[in-house]
Amino acid sequence: MKQYFIELNDLTGDKVSVQGSFEPGLIDFSGENLQQVGIMDWSIAAERAGEEIRVVGSLKTNVELPCSRCLEAACCEVVKPFDLFFRQRDALMFDEDEEVELDDKETSTAFFTGTKLAISEILREQLLLALPMKPLCKVDCKGLCPSCGSNLNVNTCQCPQEQFSPHMDKLLELKKRLEERSS
Ligand SMILES: [Zn+2]
Ligand SMILES: [Zn+2]
Structure with a gap:
């Protein structure tokens, strides 16, 4: 060497x-x-x-x-x-x-x-x-299930879907209000 x-x-x-x-x-x-x-x-x-x-x-x-x-x-x-x-x-x-x-x-x-x-x-x-801060195995990697840890690229699990975060709730509420106003 x-x-x-x-x-x-x-x-x-x-x-x-x-x-x-x-x-x-x-x-x-x-x-x-x-x-x-x-x-x-x-x-x-x-x-x-x-x-x-x-x-x-x-x-x-x-x-x-x-x-x-x-x-x-x-x-x-x-x-x-x-x-x-x-x-x-x-x-x-x-x-x-x-x-x-x-x-x-x-x-x-x-x-x-x-x-x-x-x-x-x-x-x-x-x-x-x-080195990249957040390396990905592929651009659309689905990651691990936060409940059971299954690799969601290869398995589907029976865990309930993640709850919306409060932030997301607020966005949905806003969207609904805008839709009501425009209709
Ligand atoms: Zn990955
Ligand atoms: Zn799971």
Whole structure:
């Protein structure tokens, strides 16, 4: 397994561009509620920007997440462009006060230690940021029955229909009144 790093020592003049395709498993998503189910294609260009390292790139892959309605696997394509700044954390350069000030001004700057940036870490974080809030297994997923928990995509259950919410009642009342007025 080949690891990819952005080596700070390589960033002397020109932009350094790298790209690759990561098989599922190369980036560790254990502990997350997701599974990478296809190759992750990515490209990254890194360059020095003053004291910071600017990392511009994008990633594209497919993931499986639990459907937000029925909890079955939902497959989503994730495409994520990014434009990030990193600053080397150096105990000799920054005392604590200075660091706090930096965090206030430059909230988009991430700190790192050592002399290289792990590309898999950057991709992992960017993928997690790009996940859909409410993944669906299909657009018209019927979800789970709130009474018995049956998956309504595959089963029909005998539970009584959900009661209208008070809000819905008010809407129906309004509709009725409007109909009476127009008739
Ligand atoms: Zn579903
Ligand atoms: Zn039910």
